[in-house]
Amino acid sequence: MKKYFITLIFLIIHSNLNFAQSASQSVFIKAGKFFDGKSNTLRNNVVIEVKDKKIISVKENGEIGKDAAVIDLSKKTVLPGLIDTHIHIALHAGNYDAQMLRETPEYRTLYAAANAKITLESGVTTVRDVGNEGAGFADVALRDAINKGIAIGPRILTCIQPVSSTGSYDLVGYSPYLRTPTIAYIADGPVEVRKKVRQLIKEGADLIKVYMESYEKKQYRDDILTGGKNYTKEELEALVDEAHRAGLKVAAHVYADESAREAIDAGVDSIEHGLYLTEETFNLMAKKNVYYVPTLLVYQMWRDGDLFGGISPQDKIKLTNTCEEHIKTFKRALKTGVKICFGTDTFELPGTNSREIELMMSYGMKPFEAMKSATSLAAELLGIEKIAGTIEESKYADIIAVDGDPFGNPKILRDVSFVMKEGKVIVNK
Numbered sequence: 233m234k235k236y237f238i239t240l241i242f243l244i245i246h247s248n249l250n251f252a253q254s255a256s257q258s259v260f261i262k263a264g265k266f267f268d269g270k271s272n273t274l275r276n277n278v279v280i281e282v283k284d285k286k287i288i289s290v291k292e293n294g295e296i297g298k299d300a301a302v303i304d305l306s307k308k309t310v311l312p313g314l315i316d317t318h319i320h321i322a323l324h325a326g327n328y329d330a331q332m333l334r335e336t337p338e339y340r341t342l343y344a345a346a347n348a349k350i351t352l353e354s355g356v357t358t359v360r361d362v363g364n365e366g367a368g369f370a371d372v373a374l375r376d377a378i379n380k381g382i383a384i385g386p387r388i389l390t391c392i393q394p395v396s397s398t399g400s401y402d403l404v405g406y407s408p409y410l411r412t413p414t415i416a417y418i419a420d421g422p423v424e425v426r427k428k429v430r431q432l433i434k435e436g437a438d439l440i441k442v443y444m445e446s447y448e449k450k451q452y453r454d455d456i457l458t459g460g461k462n463y464t465k466e467e468l469e470a471l472v473d474e475a476h477r478a479g480l481k482v483a484a485h486v487y488a489d490e491s492a493r494e495a496i497d498a499g500v501d502s503i504e505h506g507l508y509l510t511e512e513t514f515n516l517m518a519k520k521n522v523y524y525v526p527t528l529l530v531y532q533m534w535r536d537g538d539l540f541g542g543i544s545p546q547d548k549i550k551l552t553n554t555c556e557e558h559i560k561t562f563k564r565a566l567k568t569g570v571k572i573c574f575g576t577d578t579f580e581l582p583g584t585n586s587r588e589i590e591l592m593m594s595y596g597m598k599p600f601e602a603m604k605s606a607t608s609l610a611a612e613l614l615g616i617e618k619i620a621g622t623i624e625e626s627k628y629a630d631i632i633a634v635d636g637d638p639f640g641n642p643k644i645l646r647d648v649s650f651v652m653k654e655g656k657v658i659v660n661k
C-alpha cells in the first residue's frame with residue numbers, strides 16, 4: 233500500500249513537471265538579453281517559441297498568445313547551451329590508476345551518469361568525449377541511455393577509446409606480466425590502424441581520436457610534457473582516410489609543434505592541447521580549417537594538485553613550465569585566424585566546465601569569441617551545427633540563462649539558473 237502511494241505521488245509530481253511541455257503545445261521563452269551563439273551583439277526582449285524538442289521561431293518583441301505557456305527569463309541573459317568539446321565523462325575525481333584497477337566499468341558507468349547529470353545542470357548541453365580511459369563502453373551506454381531518456385545528461389559524442397601504437401598509453405610502472413585495462417586501442421601499421429578505426433565505428437564511435445605522442449616514451453625535453461611520436465606518416469594517413477571515409481572526424485592529441493604538423497599534414501580535424509604550437513602552425517591550421525582545442529584548465533588543475541589526487545614534486549615543476557608555455561601558446565593562437573574551441577578536459581569537478589571560458593577570456597580572448605567557441609564554433613567542430621550551437625529556428629531547443637552579464641563577467645556562468653535541453657526544462661531556479 234505504502235509503495236503504491238509513493239508511486240502515485242511520484243506520478244503526480246512527474247506529470248506536473250512535464251505539464252508545460254506536453255507534446256504539440258508551444259512554450260514561449262521571454263529573454264531579457266539574448267545571445268544567439270554566433271553574433272557579436274546581444275539583443276533585447278527576444279521571444280523564443282519552442283515546440284516539442286525544437287525552436288520554432290526567434291523574434292524581437294515577439295507576440296505571445298493569452299493562454300500560451302510562458303517561461304519568463306526577461307531579467308536574465310539567455311544563451312545557447314554550452315558545448316564542451318573535450319571531456320572524459322567516465323573519469324572521476326581521485327587516483328587515476330585506482331579507477332582503472334580497482335573499479336569495474338559498471339561502477340564507473342554509474343559514476344559517469346551522476347557526473348553527466350551535474351554537467352548538464354551546469355549548462356553544458358553537449359559534450360564530445362575523447363576517451364573513456366578503460367571504462368569499457370560506459371560512454372556509449374550513457375550516450376544511448378541519455379538519447380532514449382533513460383538517463384539525464386548532455387548529448388554525448390564519443391570516440392570510445394583513442395587509437396595509439398604499441399608502448400604508448402598503457403598504465404605505467406607495472407610488471408609486463410600484468411594485464412592492465414586498455415586505455416587506448418593499440419594498432420601498428422596501416423592495416424591494423426584501419427582495422428581499429430573500423431572496429432571503433434562498428435562499436436558506435438562518433439569520432440576517432442589519435443594519440444600523436446606519448447609522454448611515457450622518451451621525452452624530447454625533460455622539463456616539458458612531450459613524448460615520443462607514435463605513428464608514421466603512412467599509419468596516420470590510413471587512420472584519417474578510414475575515419476573520413478565513414479564520415480567521422482579525427483581529433484589529434486598533440487603536445488609538440490612537429491607532431492601537430494604531422495597530424496595536420498595527415499588531414500586531422502582538430503588539434504587537442506597543442507601545448508607548444510608555433511604561430512606558423514596556427515596559421516596553417518586556419519588555412520586548412522583545423523580547429524584548436526587548448527584545454528587550459530586541466531593543466532592548471534594538475535599543476536595545483538587538484539587532479540588525480542595530487543602531484544609529485546618533479547611533476548609540479550614540469551607542469552608549472554607546461555602551464556606557462558601553454559598560456560603563451562594560447563596567446564599566439566589568438567593572433568592568428570585559427571578557430572579555437574572550448575574544451576575543458578576536466579572530470580574532477582563536473583559542472584565547473586565554464587572555468588575554461590574564464591581562463592580564455594583572462595588571456596585575451598574577446599568575450600563574444602569565447603562564447604562562440606563554446607557554442608556555434610564547437611557545434612561546427614562536432615559536425616552538429618545543423619542541429620545545435622545556436623538559438624535559431626529549427627535547431628534543438630538547448631537554451632540556458634544566467635543572472636547578469638557573462639560577457640563582462642564570465643564567473644556568472646558558474647551559476648546557471650536555467651537549463652533546457654531539447655525543449656525539456658532541466659533547471660529553473
Ligand SMILES: [Zn+2]
Nearest residue numbers: 318320362577
Ligand atoms: Zn583529454
